[in-house]
Amino acid sequence: MPANPSFENSKQVLDNGYVRLLDVMGDDSSPDSDARISTGIAARSEDQQTTLVRFLLRHKHTTPFEGTAIKFEVRAPIMVIREWFRHRTFSYNEESGRYKQLDPLYYAPNEERVSYQAKSNHQGSGDTHEEAAKFVVQWKDEQAAFEESYNELIQTHNVARELARLNMPVSHYSTFIVTGNLLNWFRFLQLRMDANAQFEIRVYADAIFEIAKQYFPRSFEAFSDYWLEAVSLSKREIDLLKQMMPSAIGQDAFTSAMPAPSPNFTKRESEEFRQKLIRMGLLA
């Protein structure tokens, strides 16, 4: 297992969950060297690798990110797993409720997570925190009741596990192994680190991001810059923006704002930026 022992390779997530890196294939120079087969030019300096990796992600040339693999073991509530497994390009192996009695682990949100939701509903109410605390107690009681029933059906009555789990709550934790290449992970992270994703899966995505980017810092930086934190304006929005702009930026103002060319912002990228601004009516 090539996990670098000097990195943080596992993280606790939620009350009883975790993500744990199992294996990695390739490193941050893999996208560069796989891309270079197209042009036949041998791998070069670190700076040239950065330039190429940024170019690739900027222009959605994504195949060079596919010649890698990152494999995790994850423990998460079933409700999170249900969302996760909608990502169909990953390979999965999961604990089976047919073949084993699942461990007695359940997810219960803390009060702040609940309060936050309640507040937005009845604002100004002073007792949301207390109320939230009551909900959490109730949820834990329900989970304990299920656990007792589940355990008794299997241990005492010898009911088949595949039936005994009938009323298992989706807050129950299960464990799985997930393998994907860099592109698969980028797609997952872009959707699941988004503010619109449900909190419970977002914290898993955040943990994956932190661990994986140690192994592919250059690729993940480009991913953050071009995908995760980019802003996209539709054709209609561009047209509206043109209407409302009092005056365009002058070429001089553009030129003087441009940084000195570097692998992190090459002359080529600067020119592409200039063309975009012209197309958006922001640059005269």
Add this chain to the structure above:
Amino acid sequence: MPANPSFENSKQVLDNGYVRLLDVMGDDSSPDSDARISTGIAARSEDQQTTLVRFLLRHKHTTPFEGTAIKFEVRAPIMVIREWFRHRTFSYNEESGRYKQLDPLYYAPNEERVSYQAKSNHQGSGDTHEEAAKFVVQWKDEQAAFEESYNELIQTHNVARELARLNMPVSHYSTFIVTGNLLNWFRFLQLRMDANAQFEIRVYADAIFEIAKQYFPRSFEAFSDYWLEAVSLSKREIDLLKQMMPSAIGQDAFTSAMPAPSPNFTKRESEEFRQKLIRMGLLA
């Protein structure tokens, strides 16, 4: 929607579930006509189509079965959906517990389903049926208790639906739309109609099979013959079989058992069969 109104297009499954055909692209001549692009020979008689479709499935030339689409709406317990969605080549859209309060529908097995399991565990016991009935009552009580709690959290306390569902049991029904081509469906059915599949998903697979085969009778018959009901012997098993055979079948016995050539068993298939038997040491 091209669903043929003279066919049975929906079926109830389990206590509160169903499968319902929404749409179909192509018909039983599609695999034939798509395959014929390879050879440039125009579509021909029904018999020739049968011959070709059987040849294609027999030799795992599966791409001609991909130029079709079959789309269903399905209501199933979450535990079944969890298994179904492991099939990653389908397209899915599912009811969302974040965006709506799910309908109060739960799966409870009937006593026979429970008894069957229990019997295999404590054989000879005379009271399994009564015991099973008690389990079913208990499960229904648990489901009613969850429903009351879920409803109160949302209606009375205004808790976000995405949290209120925390302890939703996997016996709760949800609804989804699933689209796949013939090959995707063959792969699903081969795994889920198998005797080793859990009963609760097998009954859905059986229902899909019954509805879909009305639209592609020739393709599904070939699928049954070559995939579903075929027997595969490993190299090692073949070697063992050779050892234990007292004597091989003679060519005459083979020849006289062969049916007259027909689209359902052509001369070519007969010759392939002969070669297999020789390879297995069954034919002299």
Add this chain to the structure above:
Amino acid sequence: MPANPSFENSKQVLDNGYVRLLDVMGDDSSPDSDARISTGIAARSEDQQTTLVRFLLRHKHTTPFEGTAIKFEVRAPIMVIREWFRHRTFSYNEESGRYKQLDPLYYAPNEERVSYQAKSNHQGSGDTHEEAAKFVVQWKDEQAAFEESYNELIQTHNVARELARLNMPVSHYSTFIVTGNLLNWFRFLQLRMDANAQFEIRVYADAIFEIAKQYFPRSFEAFSDYWLEAVSLSKREIDLLKQMMPSAIGQDAFTSAMPAPSPNFTKRESEEFRQKLIRMGLLA
């Protein structure tokens, strides 16, 4: 075959190629109705469908576009097919050089296509057009020579087709059937209608776009607006833009530029636009 006879369902492409619609599953209301299973709200007015379809594509909720299918027959030069088949989510069946002798059809670019390339190389040269004409003649001669050789090997010498094709030029036309859902087609079109795509595949993408959008006008309009003609600014570009902006637009200028709410630009979208501009430092 549900191809609407009042639509243009086939187009010639290049000198000997074409795209021809074979089949369609679903229509422009399919993404709306598949998406509504999430919320359980029944299909509504045309305007509400437009609003939802635009929302879905804007936020990359792409699964509702997968419950459809569009199937084409295409004749294209092998060099184009080589690029096309890199799109791995489509289903393909192609003419086989092993099983049939391919028709004597070759692609030769017209002089303008060649001149255009040559001009950018030796600008100012007055004779590029004549030179280009010579290249075209040479290419056609080479193709005729291959055809003669290919034909003789098969017809006269009975060489196996799979070997006789050894030196078949990638300008040779081949025919294939391709099936994909709306999302698959969007992904293909975004890459292949791009100005950076090679001319020879771009004209196929353009033809597909023209035919398909007749069947899904609302979906393709949203695709054009949000994907095809959108401009994306990276985090770094946003930071640079902030530096060079002399002053932000005022809220009043924004408000007065906003169109009256409509399905094509709802209040919600207007608010999302406002948030983007603030994030980009364009709006005070």
Add this chain to the structure above:
Amino acid sequence: MPANPSFENSKQVLDNGYVRLLDVMGDDSSPDSDARISTGIAARSEDQQTTLVRFLLRHKHTTPFEGTAIKFEVRAPIMVIREWFRHRTFSYNEESGRYKQLDPLYYAPNEERVSYQAKSNHQGSGDTHEEAAKFVVQWKDEQAAFEESYNELIQTHNVARELARLNMPVSHYSTFIVTGNLLNWFRFLQLRMDANAQFEIRVYADAIFEIAKQYFPRSFEAFSDYWLEAVSLSKREIDLLKQMMPSAIGQDAFTSAMPAPSPNFTKRESEEFRQKLIRMGLLA
């Protein structure tokens, strides 16, 4: 790069091609340990691993083979690449005829390969070998002519590479990187090591098999036994076989032929075999 230096990691294929192992993730215990997450039972002895891996492949539980990766660099004629890239679950990066002038390497079959084809066509003819030699010379001449023309267009006339390659023969070599997991490779190998696959791709499949199995000997042995060298009998063939069998094997003959239980043929597998033989009417 974890390529084991004591293994043979590259092989020449055809006249100018090769396959070269670039990277591997996982080893022969990976399928076992990924599968064990289902049951929660910790990894055990080598023998137990063999037993489990064989069980998994026998019953088509294929996901545990997906948590691995094997990456190759391959140089092959375009005609081979065209077939290879039909396998859509692999990740690919290929040399680009748009971005570089391809190296002057072509595939020409040796005379034996040609003779073999010709013989089956005009049997008894004494001069096929001479004739074949002439074809090979002709092919090489055509390739040299293309090379000269291609080179002149680019070097002398500055024609864009994307057009200059217009008549590039499919015998021209190109280079690509291909990454897949064990399951992807099994699927590829089963189709391309088959006697019906074209010779030119079969030799690549054979070379991949030889290199990869050094890293996953247990998995590849099970693959050979259950997939590659297995024989499958259709329902109809089983029915016919029953008719033609003079008498079934007796239980005693079966029992005495069974080997002593071992990881390579467990009691469970022996019982499964017995059930198959009964189902096939071979065992009384």
